[in-house]
Amino acid sequence: MSPAGALLRAVWRRMSGRIGVVVLAAMITGAVAGPFVLPSPIAQPDIEHGGRPPSLAHPMGTDQLSRDVLARVAGGARVSLSVAAIAVAMSIGVGALVGLFAGYKGGAVDAVAMRLVDAALAIPRLFLLLLLLALWERIPLVVFIVAVGATGWFGTSRLVRGEVLRLRESEYVAAARALGGGGGRIMFRHLLPNAIGPLLVAATLGVGDVILLEAGLSFLGLGIQPPTPSWGGMIFDAREVLVTAPWASVFPALAITLTVLAANLIGDALRDAADPRSA
Amino acid sequence: MTAEPLLQVRDLVKYYHAGGLLAARKPPVRAVDGVSFEIGRGETLALVGESGCGKSSVGRTILRLQEPTSGEAVFEGQDVFRLGREPLRALRRRMQIIFQDPYGSLNPRMTVGAAVAEGMQIHRLASGAELERRVAALLEEVGLDPSYARRYPHEFSGGQRQRIGIARALAVEPVFIVCDEPVSALDVSVQAQVLNLLADLQRQRGLSYLFIAHDLAVVRQIAQRIAVMYLGRIVETGPTEALLADPRHPYTQALLSAVPEPDPGAQRRRIVLHGDLPSPSNPPPGCPFHTRCFHPLRNERCRTEVPPLRPITGTLAACHYAEVSAVEAIEAAP
Numbered sequence: 001m002s003p004a005g006a007l008l009r010a011v012w013r014r015m016s017g018r019i020g021v022v023v024l025a026a027m028i029t030g031a032v033a034g035p036f037v038l039p040s041p042i043a044q045p046d047i048e049h050g051g052r053p054p055s056l057a058h059p060m061g062t063d064q065l066s067r068d069v070l071a072r073v074a075g076g077a078r079v080s081l082s083v084a085a086i087a088v089a090m091s092i093g094v095g096a097l098v099g100l101f102a103g104y105k106g107g108a109v110d111a112v113a114m115r116l117v118d119a120a121l122a123i124p125r126l127f128l129l130l131l132l133l134a135l136w137e138r139i140p141l142v143v144f145i146v147a148v149g150a151t152g153w154f155g156t157s158r159l160v161r162g163e164v165l166r167l168r169e170s171e172y173v174a175a176a177r178a179l180g181g182g183g184g185r186i187m188f189r190h191l192l193p194n195a196i197g198p199l200l201v202a203a204t205l206g207v208g209d210v211i212l213l214e215a216g217l218s219f220l221g222l223g224i225q226p227p228t229p230s231w232g233g234m235i236f237d238a239r240e241v242l243v244t245a246p247w248a249s250v251f252p253a254l255a256i257t258l259t260v261l262a263a264n265l266i267g268d269a270l271r272d273a274a275d276p277r278s279a
Numbered sequence: 280m281t282a283e284p285l286l287q288v289r290d291l292v293k294y295y296h297a298g299g300l301l302a303a304r305k306p307p308v309r310a311v312d313g314v315s316f317e318i319g320r321g322e323t324l325a326l327v328g329e330s331g332c333g334k335s336s337v338g339r340t341i342l343r344l345q346e347p348t349s350g351e352a353v354f355e356g357q358d359v360f361r362l363g364r365e366p367l368r369a370l371r372r373r374m375q376i377i378f379q380d381p382y383g384s385l386n387p388r389m390t391v392g393a394a395v396a397e398g399m400q401i402h403r404l405a406s407g408a409e410l411e412r413r414v415a416a417l418l419e420e421v422g423l424d425p426s427y428a429r430r431y432p433h434e435f436s437g438g439q440r441q442r443i444g445i446a447r448a449l450a451v452e453p454v455f456i457v458c459d460e461p462v463s464a465l466d467v468s469v470q471a472q473v474l475n476l477l478a479d480l481q482r483q484r485g486l487s488y489l490f491i492a493h494d495l496a497v498v499r500q501i502a503q504r505i506a507v508m509y510l511g512r513i514v515e516t517g518p519t520e521a522l523l524a525d526p527r528h529p530y531t532q533a534l535l536s537a538v539p540e541p542d543p544g545a546q547r548r549r550i551v552l553h554g555d556l557p558s559p560s561n562p563p564p565g566c567p568f569h570t571r572c573f574h575p576l577r578n579e580r581c582r583t584e585v586p587p588l589r590p591i592t593g594t595l596a597a598c599h600y601a602e603v604s605a606v607e608a609i610e611a612a613p
Contacts, residue, residue: 171384172394174344175444179398179451180371189397193388 007197010273017269023262027077027255034074041067041075041229051245061247063238069248073255075229080259083145083224084210090149092203095156096195100187102157103164114161120154126216133222144223148210156202163195197270204267208260215256231256283356284317285455285487286341291315291350293336308560310336312511313350318455323481323488325502325519327495327534331556333511334491338457341489342376343367354455372402375448379460381440385432391418391443392428398451417446421476438469445476449484458490462497474501496538499523507531510567511559517594527596529574529605536606550606566599574598574605575612 011017034041054061060069102113120128132147133139167173168191176186215232217223224230226237231252238248291314294307310333318324326334340347343359352359355373362370378384385394395414399405405413415425421442432440441461448456458477462470478501480486492498498505499519506516507530515528526532536550552571557563563570569581580599591601 171378171380172386174339175376175378175384175447176386176397177344178342178371178374178376179447180368180401181397185401189389190386194386196388 007200007270007273011266011269014269014272016265017273020262020265020267020269023258024266027081027259027262030074031077031081034071034078038071038074039068041071042227043067043071051241051248053245054247060251061245063234063248064241064245069234069251072229072234073231073251076231076234076252077255077259079141079224079228079230080211080214080232080256083141083148083214083230084207086145087148087152087210088203088206090146091152091206092156092199093153094149095153095202096160096192096199098153099157099160099162100164100192100195103161104168104183104187104191110161114158117154117157120151121158125151126213129213129217130220130222133217138225139222141224141228144214144217148213152206152210156199156206159198159202160195163198164191167191167194201267201271204263204270208263208267211256211260211263285320285322285355286489287317287351287353288337288341289315289351289353291337291340291352292348293333293340293345294348306560309333309511309562310559311340311347312562314508314511314513316506316513316516318487318489320454320487321481321485322504323490323502325490325492325498325505326508327492327498327505328508329493329534329556331559332508333559334493334508335459337508338376338459338489338491342374342457343370344376372398372451373453374455374457375451375453376457376459377441377444377448377461379463381437381444381464382432384444385440387432389432390428391423391430391432391435394432394443395428395446395450398447402451404451413450417450418443420449420480421446422472436469437465438473441465441469441473442476445473445480449480452484454485455487455489458488460491460493463493470497477501494538495523495534507534510557510562512567512597513588514568514598515594515596516588521593525593525604527591527594527601527604528568528598529572530568531596532604532606533573566597568598572605573609574600574603575608576600576603 012021051064052058052062052066058068058070060073063069063072098113098117102110128151129147132151133144136143173186173190176190181189211231214223214230215235218230218232219236221236224233226233234252235249238245242249291311293311294309296307297305312333314333314337316324326337328334336345339345341352341359343362347360350360354370357366359370389397392411392414395417396410399410399413411428414428418425418427423439423442423446427435432443435443445461461477462473465473474497477488481488488501490498490502495505502519504517505519505522506513507522507528508514509530515522515526515531522531523535526535533550533552550573552573554571557567557570563582565580565582565584566572566586569577572581577600584599586597586599588595588597589601
């Protein structure tokens with residue numbers, strides 16, 4: 001069996017990993033299936049009587065604008081999960097490349113890249129994002145995703161660089177060089193595949209971070225723009241009816257909590273599984 | 280030897296400088312300090328010495344896995360240390376290396392087949408079905424089942440991994456292989472199997488080896504000539520038979536006394552060297568071995584004057600008093 005397959009199997013063997021996978025799979029199913037079985041998340045069937053409690057017709061109730069909360073949570077899952085997936089893929093990709101080059105090339109390349117990363121890491125990510133997103137009046141979704149992705153790779157690059165510094169001294173890398181393998185082959189066939197364990201851990205934990213970040217920014221009005229449903233935006237919109245219609249904010253909050261928890265559980269399980277001492 | 284040797288190393292020097300912009304200027308580590316030797320076609324030269332004597336640095340520098348500080352290595356008529364990018368790539372087909380650590384020398388994320396195929400892909404020697412056929416043939420040649428190609432390194436034992444490493448090196452059809460302690464990490468029974476395999480391959484393919492080891496017992500059966508290294512220098516060298524039968528340098532005598540004797544009746548004095556290997560960043564002046572020497576004649580001259588390698592009976596030894604065997608001298612004394 002391939003090492004990657006073995007890793008995934010090891011995650012499933014762990015209770016925390018299994019719970020995480022099940023919860024995340026349920027979220028993804030809801031996000032994908034939602035539009036086909038649920039009412040439109042932006043339909044306002046009864047604008048006069050919004051904020052209805054959960055019922056058979058609306059299992060999570062309706063919000064202040066009489067929109068179906070379940071449909072909006074599912075729609076929010078679609079947005080939040082895809083934003084998280086794309087942004088994390090971006091930051092992991094950029095971080096892996098920067099770390100790989102810095103670690104492999106060493107010397108001046110490494111010193112310059114890592115000092116820049118140090119500087120970027122010294123500024124809280126939320127501030128960086130607020131600064132970036134303030135440039136737009138109405139933030140397009142693409143801009144939002146790119147901004148989140150572009151501010152998330154610093155830690156990953158450090159992580160990968162550290163791994164690469166260790167791995168590049170290994171005898172199989174020396175063997176590849178002795179065979180005449182060039183830098184590209186050594187970086188992408190020998191170094192990167194062996195740094196994939198920590199990278200996967202960083203990615204899953206990153207998903208949780210991005211969902212929280214997206215919720216926070218949407219709550220501040222700097223995230224996903226209405227009427228597109230997003231979990232943070234829903235909580236923001238429902239703050240005025242927090243007492244009279246708590247379901248309108250509780251359910252999206254629950255969705256955030258569960259998803260972040262699931263991502264972290266999978267990340268922890270991956271970390272344990274990737275640790276050679278547990279093998 | 281009348282024919283041109285395959286490889287001639289002259290005055291090889293490799294210093295390691297303590298790195299870092301902010302690190303204080305420290306004296307360099309003199310891993311290899313003026314080593315010369317040659318290896319003929321189809322010949323095995325064993326490079327023997329204890330950990331830290333610089334023997335692995337010699338092997339890696341000849342292959343340009345590390346850049347030398349100075350010296351030259353003429354291989355098939357060209358100086359390896361002066362080759363540009365493309366000629367160096369071409370050279371990689373002629374010289375290969377087998378490593379000590381059967382666990383660290385195979386990429387855990389690459390199948391055995393991919394590892395063996397890599398060299399042939401780099402040099403575009405084969406592709407597709409032909410590549411698969413060659414991988415299978417190589418695995419068979421080193422005594423492994425061709426079906427192992429689809430498996431990963433962690434499924435194999437140390438001896439099997441070493442065979443995989445040998446197949447990987449053979450894939451590009453080299454004429455010269457640096458064997459960097461290829462059996463040091465293996466059980467004694469497995470050691471013999473791998474040594475036999477290396478000897479068979481040498482005969483069938485006409486290979487030359489630089490065989491690096493820390494144990495004279497291991498090299499006895501595979502090397503025609505032995506060079507003993509101490510603190511970055513060759514202190515004694517000669518044909519295997521002569522060097523093992525009548526070692527002249529006290530260090531060689533000490534190394535030899537550590538080899539287990541198969542005959543329990545045979546009496547041989549075990550020489551235990553006192554003290555540690557001196558720091559290679561601050562080697563002692565004069566004879567590098569004088570701090571641990573047990574030669575009864577050792578004196579002020581050893582502490583000030585570096586002994587050159589010079590012919591004694593049968594071997595070349597770098598000792599001012601090599602004419603007198605240190606072991607015999609202390610045994611004769613009461």
